Amino acid sequence: MMLEEMLKDEREAGRNEGLKIGRLEGEEHEERAMELVSVLMNQERYEDLKRCLEDRAFREELLEQLGIKGKEKRGSYTEDK
Numbered sequence: 312m313m314l315e316e317m318l319k320d321e322r323e324a325g326r327n328e329g330l331k332i333g334r335l336e337g338e339e340h341e342e343r344a345m346e347l348v349s350v351l352m353n354q355e356r357y358e359d360l361k362r363c364l365e366d367r368a369f370r371e372e373l374l375e376q377l378g379i380k381g382k383e384k385r386g387s388y389t390e391d392k
Contacts, residue, residue, distance in 0.1 A: 348360065359373065
C-alpha cells in the first residue's frame with residue numbers, strides 16, 4: 312500500500328470516529344433535554360420551561376440543580392452503542 316493510500320485510510324477512519332462521537336453526543340444532549348422538559352412539566356414549572364428554551368445559561372443551571380447529568384460529566388463517549 313502506498314503512503315498516500317495509508318494516509319487517506321487513516322483520515323477516513325478518524326473522520327468516521329469523529330462522526331460516531333458526534334452522534335453519541337447529540338443523543339446524550341437530546342436525552343438530557345427531554346428529561347429536563349419532563350421534570351419541569353411534572354413540577355408545573357412552565358415559566359422555567361419557557362425560559363430554559365431561550366437562555367442556555369439558565370438551562371445549564373437547571374440541569375445542574377436537578378442533577379441531570381450527561382455522559383460528559385460521567386465518562387467518555389467512546390463506548391460502543
